[in-house]
Amino acid sequence: MARKVIPLGERVVVKPVSAEEVRKSGLIMPDTAREKPEQGKVVAVGRGRMTESGKLIPLDLKVGDKVLFTKYTGQEWREDNEDYLIVRESDILTKLR
Amino acid sequence: MARKVIPLGERVVVKPVSAEEVRKSGLIMPDTAREKPEQGKVVAVGRGRMTESGKLIPLDLKVGDKVLFTKYTGQEWREDNEDYLIVRESDILTKLR
Amino acid sequence: MARKVIPLGERVVVKPVSAEEVRKSGLIMPDTAREKPEQGKVVAVGRGRMTESGKLIPLDLKVGDKVLFTKYTGQEWREDNEDYLIVRESDILTKLR
Amino acid sequence: MARKVIPLGERVVVKPVSAEEVRKSGLIMPDTAREKPEQGKVVAVGRGRMTESGKLIPLDLKVGDKVLFTKYTGQEWREDNEDYLIVRESDILTKLR
Amino acid sequence: MARKVIPLGERVVVKPVSAEEVRKSGLIMPDTAREKPEQGKVVAVGRGRMTESGKLIPLDLKVGDKVLFTKYTGQEWREDNEDYLIVRESDILTKLR
Amino acid sequence: MARKVIPLGERVVVKPVSAEEVRKSGLIMPDTAREKPEQGKVVAVGRGRMTESGKLIPLDLKVGDKVLFTKYTGQEWREDNEDYLIVRESDILTKLR
Amino acid sequence: MARKVIPLGERVVVKPVSAEEVRKSGLIMPDTAREKPEQGKVVAVGRGRMTESGKLIPLDLKVGDKVLFTKYTGQEWREDNEDYLIVRESDILTKLR
Numbered sequence: 001m002a003r004k005v006i007p008l009g010e011r012v013v014v015k016p017v018s019a020e021e022v023r024k025s026g027l028i029m030p031d032t033a034r035e036k037p038e039q040g041k042v043v044a045v046g047r048g049r050m051t052e053s054g055k056l057i058p059l060d061l062k063v064g065d066k067v068l069f070t071k072y073t074g075q076e077w078r079e080d081n082e083d084y085l086i087v088r089e090s091d092i093l094t095k096l097r
Numbered sequence: 098m099a100r101k102v103i104p105l106g107e108r109v110v111v112k113p114v115s116a117e118e119v120r121k122s123g124l125i126m127p128d129t130a131r132e133k134p135e136q137g138k139v140v141a142v143g144r145g146r147m148t149e150s151g152k153l154i155p156l157d158l159k160v161g162d163k164v165l166f167t168k169y170t171g172q173e174w175r176e177d178n179e180d181y182l183i184v185r186e187s188d189i190l191t192k193l194r
Numbered sequence: 195m196a197r198k199v200i201p202l203g204e205r206v207v208v209k210p211v212s213a214e215e216v217r218k219s220g221l222i223m224p225d226t227a228r229e230k231p232e233q234g235k236v237v238a239v240g241r242g243r244m245t246e247s248g249k250l251i252p253l254d255l256k257v258g259d260k261v262l263f264t265k266y267t268g269q270e271w272r273e274d275n276e277d278y279l280i281v282r283e284s285d286i287l288t289k290l291r
Numbered sequence: 292m293a294r295k296v297i298p299l300g301e302r303v304v305v306k307p308v309s310a311e312e313v314r315k316s317g318l319i320m321p322d323t324a325r326e327k328p329e330q331g332k333v334v335a336v337g338r339g340r341m342t343e344s345g346k347l348i349p350l351d352l353k354v355g356d357k358v359l360f361t362k363y364t365g366q367e368w369r370e371d372n373e374d375y376l377i378v379r380e381s382d383i384l385t386k387l388r
Numbered sequence: 389m390a391r392k393v394i395p396l397g398e399r400v401v402v403k404p405v406s407a408e409e410v411r412k413s414g415l416i417m418p419d420t421a422r423e424k425p426e427q428g429k430v431v432a433v434g435r436g437r438m439t440e441s442g443k444l445i446p447l448d449l450k451v452g453d454k455v456l457f458t459k460y461t462g463q464e465w466r467e468d469n470e471d472y473l474i475v476r477e478s479d480i481l482t483k484l485r
Numbered sequence: 486m487a488r489k490v491i492p493l494g495e496r497v498v499v500k501p502v503s504a505e506e507v508r509k510s511g512l513i514m515p516d517t518a519r520e521k522p523e524q525g526k527v528v529a530v531g532r533g534r535m536t537e538s539g540k541l542i543p544l545d546l547k548v549g550d551k552v553l554f555t556k557y558t559g560q561e562w563r564e565d566n567e568d569y570l571i572v573r574e575s576d577i578l579t580k581l582r
Numbered sequence: 583m584a585r586k587v588i589p590l591g592e593r594v595v596v597k598p599v600s601a602e603e604v605r606k607s608g609l610i611m612p613d614t615a616r617e618k619p620e621q622g623k624v625v626a627v628g629r630g631r632m633t634e635s636g637k638l639i640p641l642d643l644k645v646g647d648k649v650l651f652t653k654y655t656g657q658e659w660r661e662d663n664e665d666y667l668i669v670r671e672s673d674i675l676t677k678l679r
Contacts, residue, residue, distance in 0.1 A: 003485065004484050004485045005456070005482040005483070005484060005485075006482055006483040006484070006485065007481070007482045008448055008449075008477070008480055008481065008482055008483065009448070009478075011481060011482065013482070036172065036173050037172045037173075037174065037183070044482075047448075049147075050437075050445055051149045051150065051151055052149050052439050052440050052441065053149065053150055053151070053439065053441055053443070054439055054441070054443040054445050055150070055151040057147055057151050060105055060106070060144075061105075068102070068172075068174065068183070070172065075424065075425045075456075075458065075481060076424050076425075077425065077456065077482075086425070086456070086481045086482055089105070090106075092105055093104070093105065093108060093172060093183045094102040094103055094104045094105055094108065094110070094141075094174075094183055095102070095103040095105065096101050096102060096103070097100065097101045097102075097103065133269065133270050134269045134270075134271065134280070146244075148246045148247065148248055149246050150246065150247055150248070152247070152248040154244055154248050157202055157203070157241075158202075165199070165269075165271065165280070167269065186202070187203075189202055190201070190202060190205060190269060190280045191199040191200055191201045191202055191205065191207070191238075191271075191280055192199070192200040192202065193198050193199060193200070194197060194198045194199075194200065230366065230367050231366045231367075231368065231377070243341075245343045245344065245345055246343050247343065247344055247345070249344070249345040251341055251345050254299055254300070254338075255299075262296070262366075262368065262377070264366065283299070284300075286299055287298070287299060287302060287366060287377045288296040288297055288298045288299055288302065288304070288335075288368075288377055289296070289297040289299065290295050290296060290297070291294060291295045291296075291297065327560065327561050328560045328561075328562065328571070340535075342537045342538065342539055343537050344537065344538055344539070346538070346539040348535055348539050351493055351494070351532075352493075359490070359560075359562065359571070361560065380493070381494075383493055384492070384493065384496060384560060384571045385490040385491055385492045385493055385496065385498070385529075385562075385571055386490070386491040386493065387489050387490060387491070388488065388489045388490075388491065391679065392678050392679045393650070393676040393677070393678060393679075394676055394677040394678070394679065395675070395676045396642055396643075396671070396674055396675065396676055396677065397642070397672075399675060399676065401676070432676075435642075438631075438639055440633050440634050440635065441633065441635055441637070442633055442635070442637040442639050463618065463619045463650075463652065463675060464618050464619075465619065465650065465676075474619070474650070474675045474676055521657065521658050522657045522658075522659065522668070534632075536634045536635065536636055537634050538634065538635055538636070540635070540636040542632055542636050545590055545591070545629075546590075553587070553657075553659065553668070555657065574590070575591075577590055578589070578590065578593060578657060578668045579587040579588055579589045579590055579593065579595070579626075579659075579668055580587070580588040580590065581586050581587060581588070582585065582586045582587075582588065
C-alpha cells in the first residue's frame with residue numbers, strides 16, 4: 001500500500017475511506033451546512049516538522065492511524081490502482097479509535 | 098459520548114448545546130447585531146499546542162468543561178446519532194461555571 | 195455580575211457602559227469622523243497570554259478596571275438580563291482613572 | 292490634561308496640535324500629493340511592549356514629547372472639553388525638538 | 389545534467405518526468421477534480437535553509453531523489469536542450485522509492 | 486537642516502535630491518517600465534530597531550549618507566522651507582559612494 | 583562597474599545579461615507558459631541579513647557570481663550609461679557555473 005511514497009517534513013499519506021465503507025462502518029456524516037471532514041487511514045508519515053530553531057518535531061500520527069481530515073485538502077497520488085492523498089498533519093483533525 | 102475521536106494538537110471536540118437546552122438553562126443570547134457565541138460541552142481534548150521551540154503546551158480545557166465558542170467555527174462529526182464539533186481551543190472564548 | 199464566564203487566555207469580559215451612563219459621567223465622545231472607542235468595566239479576566247516559548251504572561255487588566263475599547267469588537271454574552279462583551283486584552287485601548 | 296486615561300501596552304495618548312497652532316509655530320506642511328503627518332504632544336504613555344519572550348520593552352516616548360504621527364491613525368478620546376488621540380508608539384514617526 | 393545551476397538556500401533543481409515517461413512507469417495520476425502533483429528527479433540542491441536564529445538546516449533531498457511536487461510551481465531553466473524547474477524544497481511533497 | 490526631527494526606531498529622515506541636482510550629478514535614471522528609486526541624503530537617524538528579544542540593533546545608515554530609496558515611500562516633513570521625507574531604513578535600497 | 587552603490591542589508595546589485603548575450607551563451611530560455619528567470623552578474627552585495635535575534639548572516643552571493651533571478655523583480659539603477667538592478671538575495675534563484 002503506497003510503498004513508493006516517502007512524505008517530506010510534516011506531510012502524511014492517507015488512504016481515504018470510501019463513502020461505501022463509511023456507510024458500512026455506521027459513521028455517517030450529518031447532512032448540514034457546516035463543513036464535514038473526510039475519513040481515511042494513514043499509510044506513510046514524514047519525519048516531522050523542522051522548527052525555526054532547527055529542532056525536528058516528530059509527527060503525532062503513525063502508520064495505521066485512522067483519521068478525520070479537512071475536506072478538499074491535499075494532493076492526489078495513485079499507485080497500484082489505489083488513490084491516496086498527500087496532506088499536512090496540521091490538516092488532520094482527529095484520530096479515530 | 099464521542100468515544101471514537103482523539104483530537105490532534107490544540108483541537109477539542111465539543112457537544113453543542115441545543116437552542117432548546119439553552120432556553121431551559123435561562124442563558125438567553127441577546128437579539129442584537131453583534132456576533133453571538135454558541136454554547137457547548139467539551140467531550141475530548143488534544144494533547145496541546147507544540148510551539149516553535151518544540152515545547153508542548155497543554156490545553157486549558159478539560160473534558161466536561163462547559164464553554165462558549167465562536168459561531169460557525171469548526172467541523173462537524175457525528176457518532177452514535179449525536180452531532181459534535183471539532184474546534185481549536187483558540188476559538189473557545191470562555192469556560193462557563 | 196457575569197459570575198458564570200471564565201475567559202480563556204488573553205480574553206476579558208467587559209460590561210459596556212450605556213450611552214446614558216456615559217452622558218451622566220460627563221465623558222462625552224466627540225462627534226467627528228474618526229473612530230470612537232466604547233467604555234466599559236472589566237468583570238472577568240483570563241489567566242494570560244501564552245507565548246511561543248511557553249511562558250504565561252498575565253494580563254495587565256484586573257476585575258474592576260474601567261476601560262476604553264475598540265468599537266464593534268468582541269462577542270456578546272447575556273447573563274441575568276445583563277449584556278456583556280468578550281474581548282481580547284489587545285482590543286482594550288486604555289484604562290480609565 | 293487627560294488625567295483619566297492610562298494607555299495599555301505600547302499605546303500613547305497624544306494631544307493633537309491644531310492647524311492654528313501649527314501655523315503660528317511656522318512648521319507648515321507642504322501642499323503635495325504625499326501623505327503628511329500630524330503634530331501633537333504626548334500626554335500619557337503605556338508601560339511598554341511585551342515581547343514574545345515575555346520581556347517588557349519600555350516605550351521611547353515620554354510625557355511632554357512633541358511628536359509627528361501618521362495621519363488618520365488612532366482613536367479619539369474627549370476629556371474636559373479637549374480632544375485626544377490614542378495611538379500606538381509604532382505610528383509615531385519622530386519626536387520634535 | 390544541469391551542471392550549470394547551483395541553487396541558493398532551500399531551492400532545488402528538478403528535471404520533470406514527461407507524461408510519456410510517467411505512462412511507461414505505470415504511475416498514472418487519477419483523472420479527478422483534485423490538484424495533482426508532478427513527478428521529477430532532483431539534479432541539484434541548495435545548501436539549506438537559514439533560520440531566524442542563524443542556523444543552517446540542510447535539505448532533506450539529495451541529488452538523484454525522485455520526487456512529487458506541486459503542479460505549476462517553480463521557475464523554468466533550460467540547459468543543453470533540457471528543461472528544468474527551480475523549486476523550493478517546501479513545494480516538494482514526497483520522495484518516491 | 487531638519488534640526489527639529491528626531492526619528493523613532495528604525496526611521497531616518499532624508500533630504501531628497503531634486504531632479505535638477507540629479508541631472509547635474511550625471512546619475513540619470515533610465516526611462517523604462519521598472520520602478521525607479523529616488524536619491525537623497527540622510528539628515529537624521531533613529532536609534533535602531535528593537536527586536537522581539539528586546540535587543541536594540543543600531544541602524545546601518547549615518548547622517549550624511551547618500552542613499553537610493555523606494556519611490557513614493559515615506560511621509561513628508563517641511564522645516565525652514567525645505568522638504569524632507571521620513572522613511573524606514575528598510576525602504577533604503579543602497580548607499581551611494 | 584556600479585562603483586557608486588553599496589547595497590543595504592540583504593540586497594545585491596545585479597548587471598542583467600542582455601537577450602543578445604544570452605543568445606550567444608547558448609542558454610536559451612524555453613518558450614512556455616511558466617515564469618522564466620532572468621540572468622545577470624552580481625556587482626555589489628550588502629553586508630547580510632540581520633535576524634530577529636540580532637545576528638548578522640552574511641550573504642551567500644559574492645561579487646562576480648553569475649545568477650538567475652525572478653523576472654520583473656528589483657529596482658533599476660543607471661550608472662555610467664549601464665543599467666543595473668537592486669534585488670534582494672531571496673529573489674536570486676541560483677548561481678550559474
